[in-house]
Amino acid sequence: MASASASKKMREEVTCSICLNLMAEPVSISCGHSYCQACLLDFMGPSLSSPRYQQNTYSSSRYQQNTYSPRSQQDTQTFSCPQCGTPFQRDSLRPNRQLGSLIAALRQQKLEQLEREQQQQLELSCQEHGERLHLFCEDEGQLICWRCEREGRHKGHNTALMEDVSPGYREKLQEAVRKLRQLEEECTNQKAFTAKQMAQWKEKVEAQRQKIQAEFQNLRSFLREEERSYLWRLESEEQRTLQRLRDSEADLGQQSRKLQSHIRELEERCQGSAQKLLQDVKGALSRSQAVRLETPEALVLEIETECEVPELYFDLRKHLRSHQVGVTLDPETAHPELILSQDQRQVTRGPQREAALSPQRFMASPCILGRQSFASGRRYFEVDVGEGTGWDVGVCLESVQRLGGTTQRPETGFWALRLCAQDGYVALTWPRTPLRLQERPLLVGVLLDCEVGLVSFYSGTSGSHMFTFPRASFPDVLRPYLQVYPYSPLFLPSLDE
Structure with missing residues (x-):
């Protein structure tokens, strides 16, 4: 409806207010209104019967001859616009090419519309008999002519005038459109619901993603702290055990030096004279027999610091x-x-x-x-x-x-x-x-x-x-x-x- 109104308004704009037809070779005057060139020249031509136009002494041919001539007294004659009455002079006429192009397009549109109507008329004619299709065959659902009903294959079928059956089928089609629109609305609602589900699902997934990342971050932080704790604990255990082993090593070194001293004393006696060997020999033997090796405390070298990482993890x-x-x-x-x-x-x-x-x-x-x-x-x-x-x-x-x-x-x-x-x-x-x-x-x-x-x-x-x-x-x-x-x-x- 809006398109038809706009088309009507457009045709009114390009209609000559003098001849009431589409403008031919439109020209514009100083006030902005446009007219057919021929209509405007006739309007400006001499007319002795009307006092209103007694100043218009130029004919159309005269205007055409003097359009591009030097400005003369005739060119300075003043006329009134047929629509608004605004004064204008002959030399203010200008061809309106834009309006001419629009009018040409409208004429082409009108021509195409006539061609379509003719084509529709042809389509509404029976291809077999050339008669107008004005009957509707209920049995086969086709438009037919009167000869198809009487002579052709539709003879004896249930037929009716096109005008009689069209309201019923129009209602059926409208009902079909209504149902399809309901389906379309339902489809639109389902589409919106699906889009909402997608958004909700993405939110849930993102929340779960953040939860998983946070939990693994907590786990990594916890495991780092536990790792440091266990490593420091192991280091402490290492130092304690090493210190006990160093103490044992130092004690054994001291005992080794005492034994070497006793050995040197006895070897010197054996290598000396009989007098030196026998002098306090019993005391020397007693002292050597009293020497005992103090064995260090036996350490069980088993690591006490144990870490069950899977238990920490789970x-x-x-x-x-x-x-x-x-x-x-x-x-x-x-x-x-x-x-x-x-x-x-x-x-x-x-x-x-x-x-x-x-x-x-x-x-x-x-x-x-x-x-x-x-x-x-x-x-x-x-x-x-x-x-x-x-x-x-x-x-x-x-x-x-x-x-x-x-x-x-x-x-x-x-x-x-x-x-x-x-x-x-x-x-x-x-x-x-x-x-x-x-x-x-x-x-x-x-x-x-x-x-x-x-x-x-x-x-x-x-x-x-x-x-x-x-x-x-x-x-x-x-x-x-x-x-x-x-x-x-x-x-x-x-x-x-």
Whole structure:
């Protein structure tokens, strides 16, 4: 419908308002309107019968002869535009080639349309009889002429006028179109649903990819720390055994020198005179017979440091918890603002209470220690930090300063991680080490290796590695260490939990 309206508007634009036909050799005047050249020249020609055109004394032939002549008085005559009445002069006429090309295209379009209509008329004629196809054969579904119905192979078939059956078939076709459009709409919906599924599937795959990468990254980090731990443990075992072997070697060297001294003494007696040989001979024999070889302690050269890598690989959390120990809190070390549960596994920050001043109690910071102390082996414990907004979790030396303020760092005897509103997750090194954790740990695991001198931290939920302090030497026993922040209680799960 929009195309027909546009075509109609276009034809109106190229129609001469004088003859009301498509313009022939269109020319434009100064106001912008265009007309057929012949129509405009006739309009400008002499007309004595009308006072309106009494100034138009130039004929068409005269105009054609003087189109390119020097400007004359006749060229300066003024006429009025037939449409808008705007004055114009004869010499303002200009051929409108663009409009001429458009009119030629419209004429060609009209010609092609007539040819199509003629072709349609031919198609609507019976090829056998040349008669107009105005009947419809219901039996064979074909348009036929009256002679086909009476003389041809359609004789006796069920036929009807084309105009009578076309509404029914139009409804059937419209119904078919409606069903096809429903199918098309369903297909479009299925396509959109499939595209949505593709996007969801890609999101799931990407999430799984990131999960796999994170887990393998955690595994690699854990295995690196375990490798370092086992290698340092093996190195320590190597040095201990080598030192015992060096001690045995030195002792045997000393005994060898004593034996050589006795041998030289006896050989000198044998080679000397009878007098020298017999002088204190019994004492010499007694001394030589008293010599005994002190055999060093027999060492079993079997390596004690064993590492089952497949076990580490398949279950990191199981491996960590194989070293787990139960930890409870020591109320004698609790800062006056800390409140302990009855089972001494949960601690909360509250209002300050009166507490006996003791060198065991933290007075400067709201800290508390675990009852258990660690001096050897590997020990692992977990602290449930939950959704708390702040906490310190780790270990410290038994001998740390408790009455006055001190900066928590390895040099002062603290190995811990911290969460605080200002810095987020940090390791209490000096300077502090920011931690970029992929998940928020609700359960913090602390792995202490007293033999090697390592303190490592893991997420107790996923087993992912969080941080390992540089290797250290512990001059004193270590105890679990917690600092409690407001509205952030800490809980020590039992081994059963």
